[in-house]
Amino acid sequence: MTEEIFDVVDDRDRVIGRQTRREVHQHGLKHRAVHVLVFNQRGELFLQKRSFKKDTFPGAWDSSASGHLNAGENYDTCAVRELREEIGLFVPRCPKRQFKIDACEETGREFVWVYRCDANGPFRLNQEELECGAFFKPDHINRWMAERPRDFADSFRLVWKYFLNPPAPKPAKVRPVTKSAKAKTSPRPAPKAPAPARKTVKSQVLAAKSAPPKKAKQQQKPTKKPAAKPAHSSPRRPVRASAKARPGKRVSKARR
DSSP: OOOEEEEEEEEEEEEEEEEEHHHHHHHHOOOEEEEEEEEOTOOOEEEEEETTTTTSTTTOEEEEEEEOOTTTOHHHHHHHHHHHHHHHHOSSOOOOEEEOOOOOTTTTSEEEEEEEEEEOOOOOOTTEEEEEEEEEEEHHHHHHEEEHHGGBBBHHHHHHHHHHHHOOOOOOOOOOOOHHHHHHHHHHOOOOOOOOOHHHHHHHHHHHSSOOOOOOOOOOOOOOOOOOTTTOOOOOOOOOTTTTTTTTTTOOOOOO
């Protein structure tokens, strides 16, 4: 039988290489897997008991169907394939995604997408992968897991915990603002007032021709100030005409 080949991924679930199943598990390399939870119409969950031939958690109770992604395979395709190969359930479309778990020790260094679908069975179990399987009520699973947690695979305990209490969505990563982005978002400076146009000789001549003629200023004649009167001027006595000056009167000669 040909050994399975898995995609090896980095911390952000990006493919960086390929290794065999044995090498991936031996060196603790990060890889990918899916878990599918199948519920019946009564709300009971189907659990499978892993084969004792499994290299991890043999004989432990696990999700309805689970498995690794083959090299080059995506999560949705793997979910449909695992349902068909492990419990003989053929679905017309991919089950609904529930949440994703980052690679950690509980998942065996696997990035895990968890799916859910509804089916009542009966199922055709793959004896090479499973010992048996059955439907259980969620309350029964909770009591059973609290009393005997080692009866379950570590990855399923984490999946069931998140299914009952979904993890909060991760906040979006804020990208650092580059200089070019700052320049785009910075407010634009106020436009400067246009500089006054320089007057050329031609424009000055045209302006002079188009301007209306200016009226000549009328020269004002200087006004003569009246002569000041002397301060203590006495009235002049009328001058009487002398006898010589009187006309029409003869002057007699002096008597001898």
